[in-house]
Amino acid sequence: MLPRWIQFALATPVQFWVGRRFYVGGWKALRGGGANMDVLIALGTTMAYGLSAVVTLFGLLDQHVYFEASAVIITLVLMGKLLEARAKLGTSAAIEALIRLQPKTARVERDGVLVEVPVAGIQIGDIFVVRPGESIPVDGLVATGESGVDESMLTGESLPVDKHTGDKIFAGTLNQQGLLRCRAEGVGAATMLAGIIRLVREAQGTKAPIQRLADQVSGIFVPVVVAISALTFALWWGIGGELAPALVNAVAVLVIACPCALGLATPTAIMVGTGRGAQVGVLVKNAVALERAEKIRTLILDKTGTLTEGKPVVTDVLAAEGFSERELIMLAASLESGSAHPLAHAIVTHAQENNVQLTPIRDFRSVTGKGIQAVLDVPALGAEQQVALGAPAFLSESGAEVDTARIAPFVAQGKTVVGIAAGARIIGYLAIADKLRASSREAVGRLRGMGIDVVMLTGDNAATAKAIAGAAGVAEYRAQVLPGDKAAAVAEFKSAGQVVGMVGDGVNDAPALAAADVSFAIGAGSDVAIEAADIALMRSDLLSVVDAIRLSRATLSKIRQNLFFAFIYNVLGIPLAMAGMLNPVIAGAAMALSSVSVVSNSLLLRRWRRR
Structure with a gap:
């Protein structure tokens, strides 16, 4: 054992220099009228360090010192923060992968000569050339040439899409076969890829309603823990009459408590879920929609362009x-x-x-x-x-x-x-x-298998509506419904107390999409429909709706698991610390690992697959 003065000298910079972030963070939280994990760590380690400093400075040889406990707690918590930060980087991996899809340079025609220029230098109207095996730099139209293009980053479909003169091409997609000569139509922030990245970032920054519970609990968590710590100190000192075990157990209570695990439970799952959705062609615009999609019990489908191809x-x-x-x-x-x-x-x-x-x-x-x-x-x-x-x-x-x-x-x-x-x-x-999409009947069957009632609305006549509904396996349908009446129909189903989803692709679907609890826009639809929808589906395929609802259910399941882990950890850990069964050092390590475990559990969503 090192002499106490040397321990004091070594522990002081750890406490106030290495551990400065806890004091700063705790002070900011208190000034803002709240309290966080930094308050608990700063208070707990200061108690251990302060008592040890008094014992050392006044030469109280009959008393224990806890310099190693305060220093190790700070070290372990910071190591946990490092692991947590590295794990959280994985939650934004989907965005990073999307950013890497766009090439840095492109070959552009300048005065009849191909010149390699930065992608940022491409302007609307420029003619650029994409060779086989190269990524397309910006959105545009094929001027000449034919090829198969891998658009899996947009749609999640692995099969290449044939491209001919006049067809649209998108930044970040991969040219697989032929040489394409293209005209730039969307550059910079106006590309489809940039729009996807922007939507994912915005969605990852929103809060789901379920997070309110965690926020409310976290708001009262720290004051309650401090009170429990004070009670622990009083009981141990009052019953045992010894300062050392009273201090150690009070510090253990402060250190074992982990409000940050509660705070991480929802946002990390939302980040991974929305990122994974972007990778398979499901663009979730906000966390509220992601949570509500799980609760959909009635799904209303437009006929033209949703159940059918939309092309007579x-x-x-x-x-x-x-x-x-x-x-x-x-x-x-x-x-x-x-x-x-x-x-x-x-x-x-x-x-x-x-x-x-x-x-x-x-x-x-x-x-x-x-x-x-x-x-x-x-x-x-x-x-x-x-x-x-x-x-x-x-x-x-x-x-x-x-x-x-x-x-x-x-x-x-x-x-x-x-x-x-x-x-x-x-x-x-x-x-x-207007032919039924090949996957529509399967999609309707799977939706019904998930406990969702499927309803078709169409402006077509009764005979056409009956034929399409029968072919798709839709039991309930309404014909000759005007655009304004579609919104009224959505409101009617909502009035029955059900969470109602709406799927559409046209301008006339926008009012109904806006009226629904959760709205989906099929990828081939109009900009107005996609703008009005909560979830944009990049594939023109009703199975994408199934994917979106399954992803919502998987994400909410992870959030509930995370909240359970965070609650049960504190429910079990704090009583053990009060009973003197946890050393503060072990408590610090457990607290750090609890946050890492919540983030790691959220990262498992990256394994989610379409069926």
């Missing part, structure tokens, strides 16, 4: 006798070639995919909401004819005889039937449908 396609071509399907497509696409209507786009796209050449038209006339007419050459009739295209009712009004029995099966399937007539003669029908 021609599914059936029925040509009358004497006409070929190809000729029918040619006539329909020629009539619709100048229209921006979604059904017109489906017909023209179908013609392009089948390499059907269009024919000139004249005397074009449009009847709003019903159909169109024009004069064009009809090869099967060997002459020019006035051809009409539109809803069967429109053709009937024009004098054509519609075969309702022939088109009834398509109407029953929820498809839109377009008829084509040459003069008063029906020459064929096209059936057009």
Whole structure:
């Protein structure tokens, strides 16, 4: 054992220089009207150091000194802080990984020559080249070239996405195959990658409602611990009559208590959960939404673009006798070639995919909401004819005889039937449908398996709504619902006392998204919908909603585990310290490890996987 004066000399700088942060932190907390762990450490070690200093200075040889206890407690707590800080760095690993995705430089065309410039120097409109195996530096459009691009950092999907001229490309994604020549459209803070990083950082800085409990407990925790420590000191000194064990056990009570574990329980799990979500294409905008998503019991789905692809396609071509399907497509696409209507786009796209050449038209006339007419050459009739295209009712009004029995099966399937007539003669029908997404039925089944009631709202007619709902496995649906009525429907379900989620992708979904307890925007949707939503899903896939709710449940489970560990640690540790069963040094080590264990438990969320 070192002489007491040497112990005094060695312990003093540890107490007041190494341990200065505890005094500063404790004083700031007290000035702010609160108290924290720094107050407990400063008070406990000062008691041990102060008594030892008095004993040494006044030569009280019959009394013990506790210089080693105060110095070791400070050392162990700081080592715990170091381990905690290193562990907490892991909670922001997702952001760091996203930042590393963007390359430092890019090859940009300057006066016809490729020049390597810093990514920060790229301007909107610049032409840049991305070779196979390189990361795309900024958002843009493919000017020339074809390739497969790995967009897993955005969507969580491992399969590459084919890119052709005119397609969008995003900063941080990986060009895998061909050479791409692209035009910059979004640079700096305006890239999708920068937006994701910004959203994740903002979400990680928000508080979940469950954290209020921890905050309330922490607010009264330190004063209660100080009172318990004083009681411990009084009982041991009053009953035993000895100062040494009374001081040691009082210090142990102060040191074993760990309010910081309570403080870390929620934010560390939120940081890891939101970061992991960003890696799999689930962007959580705030911690409140992350907590509420776990409690969703009714999930309302928009039909178009959510359950379905959002892109109508021609599914059936029925040509009358004497006409070929190809000729029918040619006539329909020629009539619709100048229209921006979604059904017109489906017909023209179908013609392009089948390499059907269009024919000139004249005397074009449009009847709003019903159909169109024009004069064009009809090869099967060997002459020019006035051809009409539109809803069967429109053709009937024009004098054509519609075969309702022939088109009834398509109407029953929820498809839109377009008829084509040459003069008063029906020459064929096209059936057009917005196809159900391949994963929608599976997603609905999994949501129902999670105890969530699924409801579909759509502005379409009852037949289409029934067909899509049946195909997707949705038991409850409402048809012909206007955008304003969608918000009212959300409010109706909320009035029943349920936590209601809403999934949409269009501008007309924004009011309903805003009205829901938790709102999800499908990745292919509009900027307005994504802005209004609490959780943005980068994949155009309803299974992303399942992922988001599962991630919410996993994160809240971790928070509850952390809070349990923190509470049970203090509930067990403080009585043991009061009973004299914990040395202050061991108590300090246990306190440090409690914080590290909470952070480490949160880090296990990084193992969370999509199913």
